[in-house]
Amino acid sequence: MKNEEKAAEDKNKKPVSSKKQRRFERKLASGIPSATSDAFEKINYLHQAAALLSYQVPECPEFGRYYMYNVKQICQKMCLKVEPAVKHQSCKFCYTYFKPTENTSLKIREHGKRKFCEIKCLTCGKVKRYPLENISKKM
Numbered sequence: 001m002k003n004e005e006k007a008a009e010d011k012n013k014k015p016v017s018s019k020k021q022r023r024f025e026r027k028l029a030s031g032i033p034s035a036t037s038d039a040f041e042k043i044n045y046l047h048q049a050a051a052l053l054s055y056q057v058p059e060c061p062e063f064g065r066y067y068m069y070n071v072k073q074i075c076q077k078m079c080l081k082v083e084p085a086v087k088h089q090s091c092k093f094c095y096t097y098f099k100p101t102e103n104t105s106l107k108i109r110e111h112g113k114r115k116f117c118e119i120k121c122l123t124c125g126k127v128k129r130y131p132l133e134n135i136s137k138k139m
């Protein structure tokens with residue numbers, strides 16, 4: 001009898017949780033705002049589509065350019081930051097999706113003690129320079 005009563009009491013009791021834990025659970029339940037997560041999903045999709053189309057349809061690089069342009073437009077509209085790995089794969093000026101040795105030339109240069117990776121877009125001729133330390137950390 002005693003054991004059954006004790007078990008019934010335990011079922012009625014709510015689990016003890018601290019104020020901090022409850023706040024954390026509330027935060028988890030709310031999650032990321034849906035508009036932001038939708039935007040990240042769309043950015044991911046567009047980036048993958050740009051990569052796929054620029055490799056599968058090499059005679060028409062406008063597909064890749066169009067999708068990368070859309071990625072930038074979404075980021076500007078939603079005030080989001082583009083991941084550096086995504087950002088380094090397309091030209092900042094003409095939105096061409098970079099395909100190594102086909103539409104880009106890559107050089108490693110030294111300026112003083114620091115090394116830089118220079119990526120030249122062969123479509124528009126612009127050069128983008130990234131510090132080599134940052135690239136090795138993020139990729």
Ligand SMILES: [Zn+2]
Pocket residue numbers: 091092093094095096121122123124125126
């Ligand atoms: Zn370019």
